Amino acid sequence: MAERVAIELVLNGARRRVEVEPHHTLLDALRDDLALTGAKSCCLVxxxxxxxxxxxxRAVDSCLVLAAEVAGADVRTVEGLAPAGGGLSTLQAKFLEHGAVQCGYCIPGQLMAAQALLETTPQPSDPEIEEGLAGNLCRCACYEQIFDAVRETAATAVVEPRAPAAAAR
Amino acid sequence: MTASRVGDSPARVGGFGRVTGAQQYVADLHPADALHAKLVTVDAAHARIVSVDASGALALPGVHLVLTSDDLPQPVPRFGPQNRDRPVLAVGETKYHGDPVAIVVADTVDQAEAAAAAVRVEHEPLPAVFTIEGALAADAPLVQDPSLREGQALAQTNVLNEHEVGWGDLDQAARGADVVLERRYTFPMVTQFAIEPHAWMAAPDGDGIVVWSAIQHPYWLQRMLAGVLKLPLARVRVVAPDPGGAFGGKQHPKYEPALAFAALRVGRPVKLVLTLEETFQAVRRAACDATVRIGLARDGSICFEDIRADYLIGAYTDIADRVVGKGSYVGAGPYAIPAVRIRGRSILSHTVPSTAFRGFGNPQINWAVESTLDEACEALGLDPLDVRLRNLAAKGQPFIPFDTPCDGDWADSVRKAADMIGWGSPMPEGRGRGIAVGIKSGPTTGLSTSIVRLLADGSVVVYAGTSDMGQGARTVFAQVASQELGAPLDWVTVVMGDTAVVPYDQQTSASRSTVLMGNAVLNACRDIQRKLAAMAARVHGVEAGAVAVEGGVVRLPGGAVLPIADVVAASLGRLGGEITGLGEARKEADPSHPLGGSAAFFEFNCTAIEASVDEDTGDVTIHRHVTVSDVGKALNPLQVTMQDEGAAIMGLGHTLMEHYLFDDEGRIRNLGAIDYRIPTSMDLPRSLESAFVEHEDGPGPFGAKGMSEGALLCVAPAVGAAIHAAARVRIRDLPFSPERVWRAIQERDRGEAGA
Amino acid sequence: MQPFAYSRPGTLAEAVALLEERGPGARVLAGGTDLLIRLRDGSLDPEVVVDVKRVPELAPGIRADDGRLVIGATTTMTEIAAHPVIRHEFAALADAAAYVGSVQIRNRATLAGNLCNASPAADTAPALLVHGAVVVAAGPEGTRRIPLDAFFVRSGVTTLARGELVTAVDLPLPSTRLASAHERRTRRRGHDLAAVTMAVGVDARGAARLAFGSVGPRPVVRVDDTATLGDRSATDADVDAILDRLLGDAAPSRTSMRASPGYRLAMLRVLARRARATALGRLADG
Structure with a gap:
């Protein structure tokens, strides 16, 4: 068995140090080593x-990133979306308001893809929204409601890219 | 503090956890002492197991157990919701690609995977059948040992069962037809593809066991486990966290029994999370090959329908034969037809056991019947909309003579869909429109019980054994309780998914929960209202009959109207406490009925499509997709829309892109998300418009009917008709992949077009 | 996933030495979007995965250098699709990069990775072939430049030697504009592996190049020396005759589940006509 790799990263704004298996993905590390089960496992491809x-x-599929690769990176998960004081971010609230959430299993991924889209493209066009969320399957198929939530978040909220936390590298 | 009303669209109860990542699905449970399991399978469909050598696996670090059928009680227990034909683990042979031979248990997922790979299963291929033709061939190997089918007339064949319903005189009715068409339509194997792969955990619990399962029917699982493990029900606890999508694929037990035996053996919690690939090997929809003979008169009346539908089910029955029986039963559609014969057959094969999937056997036959009707309309030059309106059963009309009469103003839905799409109006060059209707029988039997507790401060706890798999049952029950007991929605807690805590519910299927559990919750609330009325009368010194409790308030003689919350504390007195209500809703069985009971309600939908075809590539573009359902009363209109639109898009999946592909040995080639395609956000109709019809004529609370499957039922025939209108090609096999459409266009241009 | 060791060399020399020493026991990790899938499905089982993203010579970036546009090996599809020079001068490449996977995939997938997998369906390959791309490889013997057409051998196999890795891909900045376009066929509109890929480039003098993938063991480039494709007044029959000649040796897999050979061959022609039309339009737009 190969040696575990010690990495430091900034996770939802907090500096974390963790030892990971070299063959474990970022998804594995988040769920099993860092106790953040918001990111979900499904296709793994x-x-x-x-x-x-x-x-x-940037939005990435954490199943296709080795945990070791994020040494020094700024990683954000659904658990980091809500404001520190409690409650929900505008995007999260709009998801609920527009009925974008049914079973909810895909929603953490949808939210992070939408958050990344809004940070890079604060006023996305409809094709940009469709394209920006095309990598997130929803079998309940609330796609139209998710679009509505993203559109309205863009219209009503200022989604600022958070200043990258100090690199832990 | 305002109570929520039915008819409002409050944000989903349970939504907060779903947008913050706090919602715990089964895979998110991480008990400190949990071990991890992995299934051992062979890379073959039907194979004789010569030997299993676990020694290499057991020698690996962290491995606790390799369990095969030899390690189980003998004879190996078998289970299944219809026939007890599925062994806990494969006995002697595997019957389909993915049939588990063993289950291994180790400290970590990595170790379990390594151990599973290290179990040496020597096996030899056996003759197998993967298609209807193959299964029905004279020399076909039998999928099931006839000893499992004792007393069955067809035990020496691969036909598991035949279902025939009919009425009227076909020959006589045929004489009135101006055209008689016979057409064959096929529907492929598709899979539920819930984004949450199946996951379970089992743990010893005192003298019994507790099993966590993302299951739609926790009580059914409890009963099955009790039987297999020979434990009293009270020693089997099933915890059912909300499934991350189910669509029928999580109705019935799959590998829970094997996991339970493993957990009892190692004496610790054992968790098994399937990969998506393994989920494809665990659940699917039955394929179907249907031949429809239809007679249509020049005036547009349907004279007769004579339908044969062969469904290709898997190696074990699961609930598949019920799918075939119930799905084919309403196959003639929502029409008043003088003569009908429907013959459905369940054909066994060496493939993944098919199970329930949204629509439950209806989409397959609906595709064939509605499409053939469209062809008959074309043959007589009749408008498909007119023909449907002409033949639809009228409210109160017994269209299936021995069943619940038509329970809706179905023509309203059809007219609404036609208006929305502008049926008959001009459209851009190259486009075509299609329209189709679908019907599905709701539950035929049912029992739901609910306990509701009105606490001293006026807040409410509702116990309901429904599984909230996304349909939003929790929200609807909370709305009902809120309206009846006057508590705002965030003062209502709905407890679900634990057989040790929540009273019995038969199942979460057939779009039943709003009607059956909804009524149970309503009845429990009304029970509380009665008790509260009596208590308030005592407190206020008036006649009990003079106090009315309704709509969240207490009305006293003399006109005083008090919020329930204000009355309850005073009524409870110095000892405090709470008021408990018990509610039940039943749909009784009828042994004389072909399905064991009449329909509690019918789901009715009309779908209209406007499409174009890229003639060079075969690409189909859905420009407009209109879906209208008869829902009786939308208790939560937003959730109704979400369910209908979700069903519509899921229907586009099997219509345009989904199907299992097999190799010659019966292995699924497109196993996993790379080559099994489902709709993404880029694959939606250019415009998706949904609406519903409300006449408050359902059996549920406030006139609600069950809904959530309807909008999937007739997507394929509507799209098929639109493609035909746009490109003059009639395609009788799904999905309408670009290549298939392109081939049809090539044939058309060579003058070979079908029909 | 089978266990393996993870190595993250900080210099090119270290990376080359490791790759040379371990040979097939080492796999290069750039974006990981293909590698991790193959590690998970067991089709690759290396002893060590060599993450090259901290090697300065392979750093992401797109810059002009001596008449060529140099794209660092770990430049992602997102960056390529958005780059203004690529969008104008090498439009087919921008088209192709924008088609690769989803946003999440494009944020990780690298140009060098797409080429080194040597998939016949690699989206960027036809565009790069049309534009005459050169692969810059570094290895134990130093650096060499490999024309892309001489880089692909067959599915999964390139002409990289043991110990070699791609540091950059460069493209000649043309003196005469070569307008190009990329087209592909998939089973749905959402991201999908291509059943056919096609890029066409035309210049103002009528010269045209056409490259395609997924219809044989490797992507292929063909030159139209009759100047027919680049001639906007050419008749459909003329164009079809040239396409028949240029596409004549395409031999799609008979066993693929994504599309039949007949459909792929027919689509090759459809895509060529469409890509040509788009390229001619872009040429006219300047």
Whole structure:
């Protein structure tokens, strides 16, 4: 068995140090080593997007990233979306308001893809929204409601890219 | 503090956890002492198990157990919701690609995977059948040992069962037809593809066992486990966290028994989370090959329908034969037809056991019948909309002579869909429209019980054994309780999914929960209202009959109207406490009925499509997709819309892109998400418009009917008709993949077009 | 996933030495979007995975250098699809990069990775072939430049030697504009593996190049020396005759589940016509 790899990362704004198996993915590390089960496991081949998180400001499938690769990175998960004081972010609230959530299993991934989209493209066009969320399957198929939630978040809220936390590298 | 009303669309109860990542699905449970399991399978469909050598696996670090059928009580227990034909683990042979031979248990997932790979299963291929033709061939190997089918006339064949219903005189009715068409339509194997792969955990619990399962029918699982493990029901606890999507695929037990034996053996919690690939090997929809003979008169009346539908089910029955029986039963559609014969057959094969899937056997036959009707309309030059309106059963009309009469103003839905799509109006060049209707029988039997507790401060706890798999049952029950007992929605807690805590519910299926559990919750609330009225009367010194409790308030003689919350504390007195209500809703069985009971309600939907075809590539573009359902009363209109639109898009999946592909040995080639395609956000109709019809004529609370499957039923025939209108090709096999559509266009241009 | 060791060399020399020493026991990790799938399904089982994203010579970036546009090996599809020079001068490449997978995939998938997998369906390959891309490889013997057409051998196999890795891909910045377009066929509109890929480039003098993938063991480039494809007044019959000649040796897999050979061959022609039309339109737009 290969040696575990010690990594430091900034996770939802907090500096974390963790030892990971070299063959474990970021998804494995989040769920099993860092006790964050918001990112979900489904296809494990980068097709469904249920495991989407943000790495250095970009949406990625955490099933296709080795945990060791995020050493020094800024990683954000659904658990980091809500404001520190409690409650929900505008995006989260709009998801509920527009009925974008049914079974909910894909929603953490949808939210992180939408968050990344809004941070890079604050006023996305409809095709940009469709394209930006095409990597996230929803079998309940609330796609139209998810679009509505993203559109309205763009219209009503300022989604600022959070300043990248100090690199832990 | 305002109570929620039915008819409002409050945010989903349970939504907060779903948008923050706090919602715990089974895979998210991480008890500190849990071990991890992995199934051992062979890379073959039907194979004789020569030997299983676990020694290499057991020698690996962290491995606790390799369990095969030899390690189980003998004869190996078998289970199944219809026939007890599925062994806990494969006995002597595997019957389909993915049939588990053993289950291994280790400290970590990695170790379990390594151990599963290290179990040496020597096996030899056996003759197998993967298609209807193959299964029915004279020399076909039998999928099931006839000894499992004692007393069955067809035990020496691969036909598990035949279902025939009919009425009227076909020959006589045929004489009135101006055209008689016979057409064959096929529907492929597709899979539920819930985004949450199946996951379970089992743990010893004192003298009994507790099993966590993302299951739709926790009480059914409890009963099955009690039987297999020979434990009293009270020693089997099933905890059913909300499934992350189910769509029928999580109705019935799959590998819970094997996991339970493993957990009892190692004496610790054992968790098994399937991969998506393993889920494809665990659940699917039955394929169907249907031949429809239809007679249509020039005036547009349907003279007769004579339908044969062969459903290709898997190696074990699961609930598949019920799917065939119930799905084919309403196959003639929502029409008043003088003569009908429907013959459905369940054909066994060496493939993944098919199970319930949204629509429950109806989409397959609906596709064939509605499409054939469209062809008959074309043959007589009749408008498909007119023909449907002409033949629809009228409210109160017994269209299936021995069943519940038509229970809705179905023509309203059809007219609404036609208006929305602008049926008959001009459209851009190259487009075509299609329209179709679908019907599904609701539950034929049912029993739901609910306990509701009105606490001293006026807040409410509702116990309901429904599984909230996304349909939003929790929200609807909370709305009902809120309206009846006057508590705001965030003062209502709905407890579900634990057989040790929540009273009995038969199952979460057939779009029943709003009607059956909804009524049970309503009845429990009314029980509380009665008790509260009596208590308030005592407190206020008036006649009990003079106090009315309704709609969240207490009305006293003389006109005083008090909120329930204000009355309850005073009524309870110095000892405090709470008021408990018990409610039940039943749908009794009828042994004389072909389905064992009449329909509690019918789900009715009309779908209209406007599409175009890229003639060079075969790409189909859905420009407009209109779906209208008769829902009786939308207790939560937003959730009704979500369910209908979700069903519509799921229907586009099997219509346009989904199907299992097999190799010659019966192995699924497109196993997993890379080559099994479902609709993404880029694959939606350019415009999706949904609406519903409400006449408050359902058996549920406030006139609600069950809904959530209807909008999937007739997507394929509506799209098929639109493609035909746009491109003059009639395609009788699904899905309408670009290549299949392109081939049809090539044939058309060579003058070979079918029909 | 089978266990393996993880190595993250900080210099090119270290990376090359490791790859040379371990040979097939080492696999290069760039974006990981293909590698991790193959590690998980067991089709690859390396002893060590070599993450090259911290090697400075392979750093992401797109810059002009001596008449060529140099794309660092770990440049992602997202960056390529958005780059203004690529969008104008190498439009087919921008088209192709934008088609690769989902946003999440494009944020990780690298250009060098797409080429080194040597998939016949690699989306960026036809565009790069049309534009005459050169692969820059570093290895134990130093650096060499490999024309992309000489890079692909067959599915999964390139002409990289043991110890070699791609540091960059470069494209000649044309003196005469070569307008290009990329087309593909998939089973749905959402992201999907291509059943056919096609890129066409035309220049103002009528010269045209066409490259395609998924219809044989490797992507292929063909030159139209008759100047027919680049001639906007050419008749459909003329164009079809040239396409028949240029596409004549395409031999799609008979066993693929994504599309039949007949459909792929027919689509090759459809996509070529469409890509040509788009490229001619872009040429006219300047």
């Amino acid at each position: 980068g097709e469904c997007g249920a495991c989407t998180v943000m790495v250095d400001g």
